[in-house]
Amino acid sequence: xxxxxxxxxxxxxxxxxxxxxxxxxxxxxxxxxxxxxxxxxxxxxxxxxxxxxxxxxxxxxxxxxxxxxxxxxxxxxx
Amino acid sequence: xxxxxxxxxxxxxxxxxxxxxxxxxxxxxxxxxxxxxxxxxxxxxxxxxxxxxxxxxxxxxxxxxxxxxxxxxxxxxxxxxxxxxxxxxxxxxxxxxxxxxxxxxxxxxxxxxxxxxxxxxxxxxxxxxxxxxxxxxxxxxxxxxxxxxxxxxxxxxxxxxxxxxxxxxxxxxxxxxxxxxxxxxxxxxxxxxxxxxxxxxxxxxxxxxxxxxxxxxxxxxxxxxxxxxxxxxxxxxxxxxxxxxxxxxxxxxxxxxxxxxxxxxxxxxxxxxxxxxxxxxxxxxxxxxxxxxxxxxxxxxxxxxxxxxxxxxxxxxxxxxxxxxxxxxxxxxxxxxxxxxxxxxxxxxxxxxxxxxxx
Ligand code: SF4
Numbered sequence: 004x005x006x007x008x009x010x011x012x013x014x015x016x017x018x019x020x021x022x023x024x025x026x027x028x029x030x031x032x033x034x035x036x037x038x039x040x041x042x043x044x045x046x047x048x049x050x051x052x053x054x055x056x057x058x059x060x061x062x063x064x065x066x067x068x069x070x071x072x073x074x075x076x077x078x079x080x081x
Numbered sequence: 082x083x084x085x086x087x088x089x090x091x092x093x094x095x096x097x098x099x100x101x102x103x104x105x106x107x108x109x110x111x112x113x114x115x116x117x118x119x120x121x122x123x124x125x126x127x128x129x130x131x132x133x134x135x136x137x138x139x140x141x142x143x144x145x146x147x148x149x150x151x152x153x154x155x156x157x158x159x160x161x162x163x164x165x166x167x168x169x170x171x172x173x174x175x176x177x178x179x180x181x182x183x184x185x186x187x188x189x190x191x192x193x194x195x196x197x198x199x200x201x202x203x204x205x206x207x208x209x210x211x212x213x214x215x216x217x218x219x220x221x222x223x224x225x226x227x228x229x230x231x232x233x234x235x236x237x238x239x240x241x242x243x244x245x246x247x248x249x250x251x252x253x254x255x256x257x258x259x260x261x262x263x264x265x266x267x268x269x270x271x272x273x274x275x276x277x278x279x280x281x282x283x284x285x286x287x288x289x290x291x292x293x294x295x296x297x298x299x300x301x302x303x304x305x306x307x308x309x310x311x312x313x314x315x316x317x318x319x320x321x322x323x324x325x326x327x328x329x330x331x332x333x334x335x336x337x338x339x340x341x342x343x344x345x346x347x348x349x350x351x352x353x354x355x356x357x358x359x360x361x362x363x364x365x366x367x368x369x370x371x372x373x374x375x376x377x378x379x380x381x382x383x384x385x386x387x388x389x390x391x392x393x394x395x396x397x398x399x400x401x402x403x404x405x406x407x408x409x410x411x412x413x414x415x416x417x418x419x420x421x422x423x424x425x426x427x428x429x430x431x432x433x434x435x436x437x438x439x440x
Contacts, residue, residue, distance in 0.1 A: 006117055006429075007223060007274040009084035032200060034230040035339040044084055046277060046330055049170070049220075050198025051227040054277040054336050056084055061329035065087055068303065072096025 007048040009056055012041050022047060084329070088301030089125075097306035098130045105134045105313045110265055112401050114256055115272030116143035116429025117300050123438035125302045127309075135309065138264070138401040139434075141255050141354060142272060144220045145172045145427035146399060149353040151387050152219075152248045153178035158382040159215055159246065160191045166209060168202035169217040171195045172427040175420060179388040199231030199245075206235070206243035215376045218245040222283075223274040225249040225365055226339035229346035232371055244376040247366055250352055253283055254363035260291045262357075264401040268294035268312035270305065273327040278343075280335025281325040288323045299327040346371055355423065356396025393422035398431050405432040412436060 010022040010031065020039065022031045024047065032051045033039050045052035113119060119139045122128065128137055141147045153176050160167045160183065167183065174183040174193060187193045192212075196202050199216050206214035218228045228249065235243045252275050260266070271284050276297045284295040294315040298308030308326040315322055325331055343365075352364025367375045392410050397403040405411050405424070415421035417433050424430035428437075 007277070032198075032227075032230065034234075035226050035336065035342060037338050046274065048223055048274065049227050050200050051230065053223060053226065053274065053339060054330055057329045061084065061087075064328065068093045068096075068307075069090075072093045 007046040007053060009044050010047040010052075012039060012043050012045060012052075014041055015039070020052065022052070085301065088299065088303045090303060093303045094130075094306060097303060097310055101135070101306065101310050101313060102132050104310065104317060105132050106317060108134050108136070109267045109313060109316050110136045110138060111268045111270055111309060111312055112138045112140045112259070112264070112266045113270040113298075114140035114142040114252060115275065116146070116427065117274065118142065118270060118272065118298065118305065119431055119434045120429050121300045121302070121305060123434040125305075126438070127302065127305055130306075131309070135313065138266065138404075139398065139431035140259060140401055141356065141399040142221075142252075143424070143427050143429040143431070144224070144250065145176060146395060146423045146430045147250065147255075147354045147356065148173075148176065148219060148248055148423060149355060150178055150389060151353070151384065152246070153182070154384050154387065155377075155382070156183060156215075156217055156246055157181055157186055158384050159376060159380060160186050160193060162213075162380065162382060164212050165192060166205060166212050166214045167191070167193045167217065168196045168205055168214055169193065170197075170219065173217055173219065175426050176423050177390065177420065179385050199228050200234070203231055203235055203238070203240065203243060206240050207238065210242060213242050213244065213380075216243070216245045218247040218249055221250055221252050221272070221275050222278045222343070223272075225251075225347060226278055226336075226343045229342045232346050232367065232374055233342065235374060236371065244374045244379050245367070246376045247347075247364075248352070249347065249365040250354070250363055251349075251365065253287060254360045255354060255357065256284075256287055257291070258357055258360050259400055260287075260293060262400060266293070266401060267316050268296070268321075270308050270312070271295050271297040273297055273299045273304070273331060276325075276327070276331045276335065278336050278339050281323060281331055281333050283335070285323050288321055292321050294321040294324075296324045297327050297331050299330065354399075356399040390421050395422040395424040395432070398424055405435040408432070
C-alpha cells in the first residue's frame with residue numbers, strides 16, 4: 004500500500020484527472036498537487052497524485068548516468 | 082519517458098554496482114525504512130549485487146507491520162457493531178488481531194469492503210446513508226495527506242455517516258528511535274515517497290543529531306544503487322550528509338500543498354508501534370474541528386484484551402536487530418498464505434518480501 008506509481012495525466016476535469024497506468028486508464032484526484040496538466044507524469048498513491056515528476060530533472064540525471072555508464076539496454080529482471 | 086524502464090537500464094545498473102564494489106572497503110550497515118524499498122530490494126536481487134562489506138536491513142517502513150494489534154481489535158469491535166461498513170486497504174484484512182482478523186469476521190457476515198482509496202469509502206458512505214462507513218486510515222506521510230483531503234471532502238459533503246479510525250504515523254520519530262535503541266546502522270536509505278510529501282529536509286535533523294548519513298532514494302534498481310553508492314562514499318570519507326538521489330520526485334521543501342492539507346486536518350499524538358512501543362508525537366489524530374469524523378470518539382466499543390502471538394519476532398526485525406530468516410516460524414508455521422505476524426501479511430513486510438523473492 005506504500006507504493007506510488009508513475010502515471011501519465013490524460014485529461015483533467017476539475018480536481019479529478021484520468022491517468023494512464025500501464026494499459027489502464029483510471030481516476031486520480033489532483034487535490035494534493037498544483038499546476039498539473041495533461042501530459043505530466045505524477046506519482047499516484049491511493050487514488051491521489053502526490054507529486055509531479057520533474058521531467059527535466061529526470062532527463063538530466065539519466066543523461067549523466069548514461070554518460071558515465073553507457074547506453075540504454077533495458078531488462079526487467081536482474 | 083515512462084519513468085520506470087529507464088531506471089532498469091542494465092549498463093547503468095552494472096556501472097553503479099562496479100562503482101560500489103570499487104568504493105566500499107569497510108563493513109557498513111544500511112537500513113531502508115520504506116516497505117516499497119524492502120520489496121524492490123528483494124525483487125531486483127540487490128543484495129546479491131553488492132560486495133560483502135555492505136549489509137542491508139529492513140526498518141519499520143511497512144505501515145501494516147507496525148500497526149498495533151489493538152488497532153486491529155478496535156477495527157473488529159467497530160465492524161461487529163452492526164449497520165457498519167468497514168472500508169479498508171486490502172493489506173489490512175488478513176492481519177491477525179488478538180483472536181480474529183477482519184477476513185475471519187467477513188466470513189461470519191461482517192461487512193468489510195476493500196477500497197483502493199479513501200475516496201471510494203466516501204462514495205460508499207454517500208450510497209449507503211443508512212449505514213456508518215468507517216475507513217481504516219493507515220499509512221505514513223505518503224498516505225496521510227490523501228486521508229486529510231478525504232476528510233475535507235466528507236466535511237464539504239456534510240456526510241453524517243462517515244468516519245475514520247486513524248493510525249497514521251510519521252517516519253522521522255521512528256528513525257530516531259532506531260538509532261537511540263542502539264541498532265548498529267551507518268546510514269539510512271530514506272523513503273522516497275514519504276519525502277515527496279515532507280521534502281528531503283525532513284531528515285536533516287537526523288543527520289545533525291545522530292551523525293548518520295541520509296540519502297533519499299527512489300524505487301527502481303538504479304535509484305537504490307545510487308543511494309547506496311552515495312551512502313558508501315559518505316561513510317568511506319567519514320562524513321554524514323543529507324543527500325537526495327530522487328530529485329525527479331522529491332524537492333528539498335516537499336509538496337507544500339499536501340503538507341498544508343495534512344496540518345489543516347491532523348495534529349501529532351503519541352502512537353504505538355509494534356516492536357517499539359509508544360513513540361512520542363509519532364502519530365496523527367484529527368484536529369478538534371474534525372472530531373465528528375473520528376470513529377474512536379464517535380463510537381464506544383469494547384475492545385478485547387490484547388494477546389500477542391508468541392514466537393513472532395516482527396518487532397526485532399522492524400528495529401533492524403534480526404532478519405526474517407532468524408525467526409523459527411519463518412516459512413514453516415508462518416507463510417503468506419497463513420501469516421502469524423503482520424510482517425508476513427503485507428507485500429511490503431520484510432518477512433513476506435524475503436519469502437517471495439529470497440528463499
Ligand atoms: S516469519 Fe512470521 S512469525 Fe516470524 S517474525 Fe515474520 S511474521 Fe513474525
